[in-house]
Amino acid sequence: MMQRVKRVGGEDTALLEQITQLESLCIPNPWSYEMFELEASRRGGVVLAAVDENDIVSGFLTAQQILDTADINNVAVHPDCRRQGIGSLLLQEFLSQLQDAEQIFLEVRASNAPAIGLYEKHGFCRIGIRKGYYTNPAEDAVIMQYGGTTC
């Protein structure tokens, strides 16, 4: 089905509910509805949803932008919809909104090959390791960067 990316606001309750459900399906320490609502409402917060023509959410991206730096918190795609370019669509949409001076940072579990592959495909590079950053289960984080002078 055709997918497009929507910017989600704090008032988009139906989209935020689907995003909350999708996140609990995809990762071990999921955000609550209220956390997504806050991120979608506050200045600098970004929530993007990949939706079909019936507004069914197949994936989302959350980030925060402060001055010339953005941090991607999470990108997730429904398990039934992976490897169809939806993660790429979300990331490209986010990258297309960046100004020249901006750089993006993110942390990802060291064992998360699909996510690291997605970020590397779109020009992110590994700049370091944060030892023991994650719990449940305990794991190091790979720090990745897009833009700026390091990559």
Ligand SMILES: CC(C)(COP(=O)(O)OP(=O)(O)OC[C@H]1O[C@@H](n2cnc3c(N)ncnc32)[C@H](O)[C@@H]1OP(=O)(O)O)[C@@H](O)C(=O)NCCC(=O)NCCS
């Ligand atoms: C990571 C994730 C968002 C990728 O979404 P997706 O829609 O399947 O990604 P795409 O189809 O756009 O794939 C883009 C690229 O990512 C990489 N990739 C995606 N899935 C992969 C996998 N299972 N193994 C290796 N590389 C993979 C590939 O480089 C791929 O390009 P290709 O298809 O040309 O080979 C998805 O696997 C997911 O939701 N994972 C669980 C949540 C998560 O871990 N999020 C990251 C937290 S930081």
